[in-house]
Amino acid sequence: MAGVKALVGLSFSGAIGLTFLMLGCALEYYGVYWPLFVLIFYVLCPIPHFIAKRVSDDTDAASSACRELAYFFTTGIVVSAFGLPIILARHPKLCEIKWNSCLKK
Template identity: 90%
Template sequence: MSGGAIGLTFLMLGCALEYYGVYWPLFVLIFYVLCPIPHFIARRVSDDTDAASSACRELAYFFTTGIVVSAFGFPIILARVGAVCSVGCFL
């Protein structure tokens, strides 16, 4: 839980400091909100807790992994395009 709080603090610092002053990295919050949704859907759909793995659960892991990778990749793409500076991308 504290890792998420530290991550959000750095995200706000990367956007709100006057030197950086660009709020494009806040779109990463969309990925933070979307990340647990496939897991919740898979848990509701697949009620078989005895099975080691189910196709629905594996698909949810796949989508969650894609969303997490996108959350890391989006600031890098913004830095590459020049919308944010590299320090703001790092934060």
């Protein structure tokens, strides 16, 4: 039952995050759709885990180097998903997003 609660909580927080991302882009006050490029990171995030799961077929509880490398790449992708709106907000000549739009992400 604890696994189901964690899955429901994760789904709920993901839905809230996507809602804030859409609001940060689609509201008339902001009106810039550049932060939607964060969705690319959302799609890329589980790929290292799936590759590591496919490659390492050991069933013991000890972590393998492949799995640890997948965690490292996944962490880098997640940090990049938070960093992209900040970089876009700091450089107004690159694209004109506002800081409020960046913070709603």
